[in-house]
Amino acid sequence: MGWYQLSKVHEFLAPTPRSVTRVRALFFLLNRFARQPFITKVRPVVHSDTLQRFVNMNKLYFLAAQSRVGQEILLAALVGITSHLVLFIRGEHHVKAPILFWLPILATAALGYTKTRGPSGNWNEGIWETGAVAGSYFTALLSSITIYRLYFHRIRHFPGPTLASVTKLWHVAHTIDSRNHLVLDRLHKTYGDFVRTGPTEITVFHPEATLAVHGFSNKCSKSAWYDILLPMNSLSTMRDKRQHNERRKVWERAISYKTMAGYEQRIKKHVSNLESHIERTAGQSINMTQWCYFFAFDAMGDFAFAASFDMLKTKEWHYAVMLLRRALGLLGPVSPVPWLAQLALSFTVIPIIRDWNEMMSWCAARMSEQINFILLPNLPHYQISSCLIRHAKSNSTVEKDRPFLNGDSAAVIVAGSDTVASTMTNLFYRLAACPEHADKIREEVASLPSVDDSRGLKGLEHMNGVINETLRLHPAVPTGGNRDTPPEGMSIAGTWIPGNITVVTPRYTIGRLERLYSQPESFIPERWYSKPELILDRKSFNPFNTGRHSCIGKDLALAQIRFATALLVSKYRISFAPGEDGTRVCRDMKDQFTAVPGKLKLVFSRI
Numbered sequence: 001m002g003w004y005q006l007s008k009v010h011e012f013l014a015p016t017p018r019s020v021t022r023v024r025a026l027f028f029l030l031n032r033f034a035r036q037p038f039i040t041k042v043r044p045v046v047h048s049d050t051l052q053r054f055v056n057m058n059k060l061y062f063l064a065a066q067s068r069v070g071q072e073i074l075l076a077a078l079v080g081i082t083s084h085l086v087l088f089i090r091g092e093h094h095v096k097a098p099i100l101f102w103l104p105i106l107a108t109a110a111l112g113y114t115k116t117r118g119p120s121g122n123w124n125e126g127i128w129e130t131g132a133v134a135g136s137y138f139t140a141l142l143s144s145i146t147i148y149r150l151y152f153h154r155i156r157h158f159p160g161p162t163l164a165s166v167t168k169l170w171h172v173a174h175t176i177d178s179r180n181h182l183v184l185d186r187l188h189k190t191y192g193d194f195v196r197t198g199p200t201e202i203t204v205f206h207p208e209a210t211l212a213v214h215g216f217s218n219k220c221s222k223s224a225w226y227d228i229l230l231p232m233n234s235l236s237t238m239r240d241k242r243q244h245n246e247r248r249k250v251w252e253r254a255i256s257y258k259t260m261a262g263y264e265q266r267i268k269k270h271v272s273n274l275e276s277h278i279e280r281t282a283g284q285s286i287n288m289t290q291w292c293y294f295f296a297f298d299a300m301g302d303f304a305f306a307a308s309f310d311m312l313k314t315k316e317w318h319y320a321v322m323l324l325r326r327a328l329g330l331l332g333p334v335s336p337v338p339w340l341a342q343l344a345l346s347f348t349v350i351p352i353i354r355d356w357n358e359m360m361s362w363c364a365a366r367m368s369e370q371i372n373f374i375l376l377p378n379l380p381h382y383q384i385s386s387c388l389i390r391h392a393k394s395n396s397t398v399e400k401d402r403p404f405l406n407g408d409s410a411a412v413i414v415a416g417s418d419t420v421a422s423t424m425t426n427l428f429y430r431l432a433a434c435p436e437h438a439d440k441i442r443e444e445v446a447s448l449p450s451v452d453d454s455r456g457l458k459g460l461e462h463m464n465g466v467i468n469e470t471l472r473l474h475p476a477v478p479t480g481g482n483r484d485t486p487p488e489g490m491s492i493a494g495t496w497i498p499g500n501i502t503v504v505t506p507r508y509t510i511g512r513l514e515r516l517y518s519q520p521e522s523f524i525p526e527r528w529y530s531k532p533e534l535i536l537d538r539k540s541f542n543p544f545n546t547g548r549h550s551c552i553g554k555d556l557a558l559a560q561i562r563f564a565t566a567l568l569v570s571k572y573r574i575s576f577a578p579g580e581d582g583t584r585v586c587r588d589m590k591d592q593f594t595a596v597p598g599k600l601k602l603v604f605s606r607i
């Protein structure tokens with residue numbers, strides 16, 4: 001647009017001598033923020049009619065500004081922009097999401113009331129005016145947020161879906177069926193190693209991300225997602241580094257080298273319960289996914305509270321486990337958006353939220369039982385809750401520690417059961433699909449003095465290869481584990497990521513990168529011992545995470561998986577049930593922070 005047309009606009013917009021400077025500034029800004037020069041882009045469509053309409057609108061706008069309602073509308077717009085620039089743009093607000101959601105709604109209702117019912121109230125005008133003022137506030141707020149995130153944000157130059165950089169609701173819309181692992185995998189294929197998956201979030205698929213973000217020397221901190229249990233807290237959700245370090249030391253006493261022997265005795269009991277069922281149903285089709293869950297939850301209930309859920313015996317889902325599994329369904333769609341999770345949790349009448357709260361109360365009640373009824377000298381060492389209670393009782397901090405004790409009781413059941421159950425389901429799926437791996441494990445186990453020789457089992461190369469390969473292709477935590485970059489920012493593989501940006505490092509995709517593994521989609525356990533050339537960079541394999549937040553239950557989990565695999569493989573041949581080909585395990589898998597595999601029907605036949 002030339003100066004002739006510009007000065008026309010300027011005559012109408014601001015008829016004062018200072019207007020030339022203002023109009024110049026306006027067009028300078030438009031040019032600056034648009035991806036390409038705004039004026040050249042707009043020029044062909046700005047003919048005299050359009051210009052006249054634009055001018056008329058501006059006249060109306062100035063007239064409106066002189067009326068009372070017009071002033072209110074302008075003020076609302078100003079408040080909208082100011083609340084973004086002063087409040088929302090800084091810090092975290094997800095915990096206050098319920099207040100921030102209801103406040104404008106209540107304010108609009110109050111405004112509506114005064115305009116329609118007050119002394120000078122008029123129903124029709126009042127409704128119209130309230131709508132206009134509220135609309136003006138929200139339009140201004142959302143426009144300000146959108147413009148800022150698209151054109152000014154520190155990470156605006158990272159590629160990714162445009163809507164994802166404006167709002168995280170984009171992510172919710174895509175993960176409504178709990179398949180975040182596939183959503184992120186597709187984004188990697190489209191946009192490359194660094195993808196902007198949210199207004200303040202970058203998902204990094206580069207192999208170096210694992211160590212940079214999770215390794216021992218990293219300065220990152222846990223992201224807003226980890227406030228999910230508030231007002232409770234737990235080792236796995238603690239964001240404060242000092243608090244986490246202290247709590248971790250208490251946990252290390254609960255699951256240590258010394259206590260492992262105690263746990264192993266009880267693992268053998270649960271493996272034997274699983275095997276009894278398989279023996280009774282030998283030659284018949286069984287739902288292996290379900291039995292892996294029964295096994296893992298029974299064992300974890302026992303380790304956590306000395307109270308097994310006894311599902312392997314009753315052959316039925318325990319009420320509390322059903323609650324927990326239903327409640328965790330919430331994490332699939334809302335996990336990518338911490339503020340939505342907080343908001344959703346405030347709607348306590350929704351069935352899934354009721355399940356969530358009931359599950360939390362159930363776990364808290366189990367912890368209270370332990371606190372109230374078990375005396376200090378009787379607390380066994382090889383029980384997680386008893387070690388945590390012992391610490392609180394000996395420091396007289398039971399009441400102060402309640403939020404941690406209650407949070408830990410819920411977190412340990414989820415962290416310890418879901419992960420083991422999904423890994424075992426996937427492992428048996430792989431053994432049924434490739435029986436030669438089961439044959440190799442059988443040979444290895446036969447070389448040991450006993451099938452439950454824990455030391456010997458640890459050294460079985462092929463069995464460990466099968467476990468690693470299962471965890472690589474089917475990680476139990478496929479995308480979770482988000483971190484925030486330190487305030488000063490950080491560099492990952494030469495790419496600078498500014499401070500306080502959430503970084504996601506999805507194990508599901510990183511475990512399948514061609515840059516890291518030859519034939520990445522193939523299940524080759526030998527790559528972990530006899531064919532190391534098939535692994536190009538071992539450092540980024542972290543199914544249990546690395547660094548100070550690494551899985552504290554790793555040894556416990558591996559012991560369960562090894563004992564169960566060794567016993568079942570040495571006694572039975574494993575095959576798919578008639579009509580089953582195993583595809584449902586991956587096809588129906590859900591990513592609810594932990595992975596939930598699809599149904600798997602197997603037949604175990606005695607050897």
Ligand code: HEM
Nearest residue numbers: 236415416419420423476477481544545549551552553557
């Ligand atoms: C195959 C089984 C398992 C896998 C693959 C696994 C994986 C993981 C991963 C990836 C993390 C890090 C999560 C994050 O960054 O937020 C983690 C943390 C954790 N896991 Fe496990 N886990 C398994 C079994 C267990 C078991 C049996 C327990 C029982 C005690 C357990 C307890 C925990 C706890 C308490 C944390 C938090 C540690 C911290 O933040 O200091 N996990 N696990």
